Amino acid sequence: MLKVAWGITGCGDRIEEVVNIMIEMKNKYNLNVDVYVSKNGEFVLRWYKLFDKVKKEFDKVWVEKGPNSPFLPGKLQTGKYDLFIIAPATANTTAKIAHGIADTLITNSVAQGMKARVPTYIYPPDNKEGVVETLLPNGKTLKLYIRKVDVENVKKLEEMEGIEVLYSPEEIKKVIERHIDEKNSRGDQ
Template identity: 30%
Template sequence: MKIAWCITGAGHLLKESFEVFRTIKKGVRDLAHETSNLKPKTSQERELKITIFISNAGVEVLRMYGIFDKLKEISNGDYMEEIFTEPEQGSSSPKAGRFSLKKYDAVVVSPATSNTVAKIAYGIADSLVTNVVSLAMKACIPVYIVPTDGSPGKVSSEMPYSIDRDKCKGCDDCEPRDRCEKGAIYGAPIPQIDLLRCDGCGLCRELCPYDAINGGVVEIKAREIDIRNVERLKKMEGIIILERPEYFFFFYKKEKLC
């Protein structure tokens, strides 16, 4: 089975999406190891390949949450197990041509930002992920989408690291600032975090004696327009909307769409 996993710039459901694909990959690897004496040539590990396609915002947000470097656990760089980003794929996304050649069984966009959802809903294909979806649909490959803003009501979402200005004491010798390997913490007396430099390693959080650095959880309410766009996607042939990334394996069916 060959899956294209597309990641967009969403913090909501990002860790959950990562855990799903890591678990799938690890589960299949363990199974392959157990059965390797019996069937080395047809191990399921060889069967499951996951290629990762990441939007520009996706790269930034993955770093902020400390996940970017861990993606290698899922896609090791071999053929059909690469990690593709927008800068290397230019404006025309040549690797998305693999979908026209029907090299994948399914596409999963998880998490899908409201920006990417809106583009797909209106047929726009001007980025790596929207190109993947467009070409997959044209090749009748099923596209599973996990939107971050798909239903009314509030959802809780974990934030990247920030400095709690009520707790920060503005120390002259601020260890989190001075020891951050990425130089992502700057300013005085109360410093700030430059999230585009942060790689979510969490060292600063451990170093602050006043517990002033945290991710924290916020509540977010989806906009009506985003919910409408998700409804629009539900009506599109070949697109399956999932509320959570974990549902992918319950819903996945090997089927020929056209």
């Protein structure tokens, strides 16, 4: 069984789509998914009325208390998880990871997981310059103007060993299926 650590930050862009994909993949492949939510991630999930849904669908949901609490960094380093997915990732989280700052649960977990060579996948919606439209919790659309600096930080992530940048929520499915195929080909259970 594939063991996934899923980190959620305070990014609302495409959050509902990401949550639905993670639920779909968990149910389709009987994944073991533990959810780690940043402090602002909890706020955003509640704003989008998704926090209760996430808690209902996933057995283990933890909210950040500090950079090491809950102890996700240690679990990544000791091999509890096959992969670490951060989706969606705020521009702030992306910038911190790109510049080696590890002062939150998610950023510290990425840094520590990379030291143990845990495959890490990050979906930062702010990944290309220009105007994007996102849905607000009330169903209205909001135009966002993606900054050059945010895109540059995504490019820095691409250059980091052990991190794969995802450019859409749909790519999460491909990553999970690829890891399941690899596990199956090795005969792992």
